[in-house]
Amino acid sequence: MIRRCLQAVRRFIPHYHALFQDAVSQRGLAESPELWCSAHRSARGLSKMSLWPFSVSPRDFSQPNTSWNAEMQEVYDHYNALCEVKTEEGEKKGPWRKLPSYNRSLKYATGGVYLSKIIQSKARLFTRNIKEHGATFEYVVFMNKQEKRCVCAFQAGHLLEGPPGHVHGGAIATMIDTVTGTLAGYLAGPIMTANLNINYRSPIPLGSVVVLHSALDRTEGKKIFVTCRVTSTDESKLHTEATALFISVNMGHLFGT
């Protein structure tokens, strides 16, 4: 039993750095001293253990890869350039930030009492569970915290077919949930989707690139209302419109405890 626990911890440790760096970059955690301390304590304890034999950095699935077509790369380059602006004193942070994306959402958790669940988990993020480049969801999210909005370049792979040659409505809903949820989570900390309302306006061809534009509409107490439009990259064609409601939850609710 003890050996199994140690093996599990050993497997978890390589992910600590990513977990903690990404976790503190989320506003809810970065601006909450209590959560921050708890995350830091749990993670620091683990990192100091003498079981630190690895230096694995997890794969960031939102980095360009060989499956991206020219249009996808173009949108990426456009927003990536806005992440740093040139000033007379040199380069400084711009209004946009590229969010990293891993295949395990639990890497964002704060550890502590949840650690035992994390280290045993075989769970993988739905949108990142296929290793083959370009087969399903190729996407990258850029966040503009100041303007409370984000954009996502999405290239739909051949395994997402719904109507012949076009993207499945459920796959589009998945991307809308992911992007609006990422925005809500970035602005408000742990959240869950309560309501998603989607109007499909025109089909999205498989293999094409679309942009999801998501913005905070308003907040009312625990409720976070977010809008989303899916368009062609030049915004001339509207594919889908959606509104989403997220509810702020505590970590216990997120983990079903």
Ligand SMILES: CCCCCCCCCCCCCCCC(=O)SCCNC(=O)CCNC(=O)[C@H](O)C(C)(C)COP(=O)(O)OP(=O)(O)OC[C@H]1O[C@@H](n2cnc3c(N)ncnc32)[C@H](O)[C@@H]1OP(=O)(O)O
């Ligand atoms: C830290 C995080 C980092 C994560 C990093 C991961 C990285 C990768 C990013 C990917 C991001 C993907 C994001 C996907 C997120 C999901 O897909 S979550 C999965 C799908 N959603 C679910 O399974 C949720 C299931 N439902 C529930 O758990 C609960 O019903 C909810 C939604 C949490 C609400 O809880 P509740 O206790 O019912 O809330 P309650 O306090 O009663 O209601 C609060 C208010 O909301 C209203 N409300 C509640 N439900 C509804 C509804 N359905 N319609 C309208 N109003 C409602 C209530 O009327 C109430 O209003 P007021 O009276 O305050 O005016």
